[in-house]
Amino acid sequence: DTEVTQTPKHLVMGMTNKKSLKCEQHMGHRAMYWYKQKAKKPPELMFVYSYEKLSINESVPSRFSPECPNSSLLNLHLHALQPEDSALYLCASSQEGSGRRRLYNEQFFGPGTRLTVL
């Protein structure tokens, strides 16, 4: 299995709602990532998990809360979002290593969740 899956494909939510995005991979990767992508822009890194521990938070607002319950799953909990948070949310995974081996590990992306905040 060489695939990263994401659910749901589309999500519409109000500013007072609480929702979650889910990501799953079965490639044995121990690094997982959340990216945000606005239209006609490159992906922007939000969070990185390494061995189920948060290793990078790119100063993301607290209304986004990541969770990595096990090595195959990654969640993004959403609460009190703003309309400007509407975007494509991408999950990715890669092997993990140490030193330069980590540097060279390919990241594989899922298809994304298209989020619309009303």
Add this chain to the structure above:
Amino acid sequence: GENVEQHPSTLSVQEGDSAVIKCTYSDSASNYFPWYKQELGKGPQLIIDIRSNVGEKKDQRIAVTLNKTAKHFSLHITETQPEDSAVYFCAASGLTGGGNKLTFGTGTQLKVEL
């Protein structure tokens, strides 16, 4: 931090012609440079990558070159086909405390016309 510039932002070529996309990066510590293709409504797909100890890499119609001294790398697509039409992103990678942090270029919209 790392900064990656990408040119051109749009590129139109005739089917069968070659396409070249260029990127520059700022952090001399970056050592891994992947290229992604993103079709409409899909996630980015890795198409080729190059590591700092290699100057050129080729995979069928796609090639990437790297000049570490000048801090730039390029994607070359030969014999373009309509299915090559997509947005292409270059990226550069630096070591972090965990995971592999990619910094993306701004993207190139490639259109292959019949």
